[in-house]
Amino acid sequence: MMRRRTTLLTGCTALALALGATACGGGPVSAGGGDKALSGQTVTVAGVWSGSEQKNFQKVLDAFTEKTGAKTQFVSTGDNVSTVVGSKIEGGNAPDVVMVPQVGVLQQFAKKGWLKPLSSTARGTVDADYASVWKKYGSVDGTLYGLYFKAAHKSTVWYSPEALTQAGVKAPKTYDEMLKAGHTVSDSGLAAFAVAGQDGWTLTDWFENVYLSQAGPEKYDALAAHRLKWTDPSVVSALTTLGTLFKDKQLIAGGRQEALNTDFPGSVEKVFGPKPQAGMVYEGDFVAGVAHDQFGKEIGRDADFFPFPAVGGGTAPVVSGGDAAVVLKDGKNAAAGMKLLEYLATPEAAAVWAKAGGFLSPNRKLGLSSYGDDVSRATAKSLIAAGDSVRFDMSDQAPAAFGGTKGTGEWKILQDFLRDPSNPRATAVALEAAAAKAYQG
Secondary structure (H helix, E strand, C coil): CCCCCCCHHHHHHHHHHHHCCCCCCCCCCCCCCCCCCCCCCEEEEEECCCHHHHHHHHHHHHHHHHHHCCEEEEEECCCCHHHHHHHHHHCCCCCCEEEECCHHHHHHHHHCCCEECCCHHHHHHHHHHCCHHHHHHHEECCEECCEEEEEEECCEEEECHHHHHHHCCCCCCEHHHHHHHHHHHHHCCCEEECCCCCCHHHHHHHHHHHHHHHHCHHHHHHHHCCCCCCCCHHHHHHHHHHHHHHHCCCCECCHHHHHHCCCHHHHHHHHHCCCCCEEEEECCCCHHHHHHHCCCCCECCCEEEEECCECCCCCCCCEEEEEEEEEECCCCCHHHHHHHHHHHCCHHHHHHHHHHCCCECCCCCCCHHHCCCHHHHHHHHHHHHHHHHCEECHHHHCCHHHHCCCCCHHHHHHHHHHHCCCCHHHHHHHHHHHHHHHHHC
16 A cells, blocks of 8 residues: 645645755766666565555666666565564565664564664765655664655645536535535535545554644644553544544545445545545645646646644644655665665666655755756655654554554554544543554564
8 A cells, every 4th residue: 555736826835934945956866877786685675655656666776776776576575564574574585675664573573673774874874865754764772773865744625626626626624624525525526535444554644633622832842752542632633533534424435335345546536536436535745646647737827725624723844754764684685775765865866756746855956947846846845845744644653563554553443443433532532542552562
């Protein structure tokens, strides 16, 4: 699975202003040349990506091959990256590099002694070219193990401009306005939202945006570290707010049961596919990649976004995520794997995927001209400008058993809540029980 754009001007400007705009310097460097020092070697890379994300990452790997001579092999793990990688290590078939989508999994791997610290070259690049928040989330006990190659801006609501124009709806500024706009869209013939309930991680993203805006950053940080229990009234309040959307049959395409049978790509298809069923879909900036690559939509014209709106009296949330590259000690070619990480740390590598779309880089040296459209440029600019004020995806910070495993923990409990959102307090109790077990493990 894939982890973790209003008129073009209005949507982009609103997001940029919400985060504070600063310019990004530098520009892409050609991926050609190199001394082919790794010719004859193969680097095996494991990651959650599939579909268009895997295809675009392969372009980056191909550029690495062109530069160094090393061949690459990508293995898609599905959502259960922790389980799959652990099995491969036990079976003596460890990959060299893993693209880890959750901070909790990176911490788990490091504490098991599976990871090699980043080389001095990679560390130097991170220190010079990345905001310190990315170093923080890539480090365990003061040692830097993870290089964040791909970032996600997870506070974007995507929509069909045609659908909202037909309904006479403008981009909402508050959560209540968004639900009201959703009813207007529904009255015009389309459901308001496509919800990807089959993928539990999308539901955690819904919760996190509501919670960050409604409860505030201090409680968000405390809950992410499990210093605050999930039975706290702030959690029940956020679940109640989210349940207002889930309970409303007018707002969800096909109702709750169909949402539970819809995966993330399917939710994008319901808005931007050949037979639209909904006007909006909430998820991160990577929606653009699916809308463009799979359904041929021009970003900014056929597919647009507005910032996830403020909830209650809070401020609009800014939630991010990302995929960190790590090198496994047990990989057959860990040394070449580290060379791949050193390459991924450069704007040269990021520019390859940025051009293809559906990608944001946390690297401050990547020039905005590397992105293929104005919407991506504005989203990237705003993410870089947010600097250390970004709040990282909460479920990605949790132990994998709670926040990052299909069919269990937070993913399953929120799927159960989507199925029956009538008792937010009972859901909070279930979340706390699962969290307490996972954090003690």
